Amino acid sequence: MKQDITLNYTLGEGWLAPWLDGLREGKALASTCKECGNAHFPPLRACPTCRAPCDGWCALNGGASVVYRTTGADGDFAMVRFDGACGAAIANAQALPPDATRAILAPCRDAPPKLALIPEPET
């Protein structure tokens, strides 16, 4: 028996709206902890260190260092640490050279926006 279903979701962005808007524009917005001031990217709503609400936002410079990377048939992904943020993010690394150690957040107008990286401009 065959059964086809097509689902079109409309998802409320809620408290993550600033972060998602940032991804669309290539701006790395981190949530900030009310108590300890730590900046979390990707954002967390509660601080894992002090459990206080993270109800503020701060703009990071968008640069990131590659910690681990995996490639294969499933794609090219990296764990990266954004400058100024606690913890690390998982990002699409398809646009990065294989030996890249640095990257910046790519603007993405897709729906939903992707957390993707592009090479850091040479200075």
Next chain:
Amino acid sequence: MILVIGAAQTPFNRRRDGTGFRDWACEAFEAARAMAGIDRSDIDALIVASESDFFTLQLNPASVLAQDFGLNEAETLRVEGGGATGQLAVHAGVERILSGRARYVAVVGVDPSASALAGDSIRALYGYSFDFWTDGLAGVTATSLYALSWQAFAAEHRGTGDDLNAVTIKNRGNAMCNPHAHLPRQHTSEDFADSPMIAAPYCRLHCSPLSDGAAALILSAPDAAPDNRRNFAPQITGIGAASDLPGLGHRKAPGTFAAKTKAARRAFDMAGLSAAQIAVAEVYDAYAGAEMQAVTALGLAEDPLRTLRDGGFDADGGCPINLSGGLMGQGAPVGATGVGQTASCALLLEGRYHAGLQPDRPLGHALADTHGGVGTTCAVTVLSAGAVA
């Protein structure tokens, strides 16, 4: 302490025979009930483990299965916790009895993870197993996340590709003696060079398959068990669960399954046991490296990689890990996985497991371990041999 008076599972594989998840669930339930020797009317509650309505296309599956099983008046509950779904359902069943709300509970895990949808659709759905709003926005797959986590573990513990191959060879080799197994294979080291890379260092052979199937347990309060089962039935002596941050990058150590350690500690405390007393374990090996990460978190060996290399986790080793073949060899119909692990442990403790896999020495205690996400939602069950083992 709760008795496991019935334990059964169907084959885990890709069904091409026209049967569906309701058929498999009935098959497992009836086999477990026959082993328990109780009537349908004795069962006070049915706990159903099913990971996703996207697989079964059935919301509220517990009500439908209760009807199929002839348990119309029983309390019904569906449990979901990603890969930990089955083990969490076992815990829910145990708690029903410990609270005094039930004397007998049926726990049935089932999922059509292989045949209901195309592989690409399943992979897309599993992408929603993680935080959709953060990691999910990278388009990352389960295999890629596990690969990144293994890299972190390997960097700390000096894990190698040979270790990944050794786990795969061990588990699929064990599955050769398991008639219910999805992937019984006698791999050699040479096989891995030709296996397509999915997410380095994981090639296809290092990944568990998507499977169809069901597993079932009949749990009993000690004073309610039938006379012929009361002294022989294995006991669930400890349950424990804990969770970690879904985002690997937010954890202090992305290669460490810290929540699994907490879950195990809670289960061991309840059982009054230590990891050193575990004689056999069914461990969540969604990927080859995840088994070593799990064994490390569970504390089942002082130096897990050294023990693996020395054969200590082999079928004839000091603490066999995944005698069933694990997810990699026996297969992984998600909701059934944890229930099947607990069933395997119960049958091993009672000396009723598959010929060729049943150790020839008495087993005192066993452990079943699952998690959802990458070590995010962790659930551990400790079992002990019956009074007359």
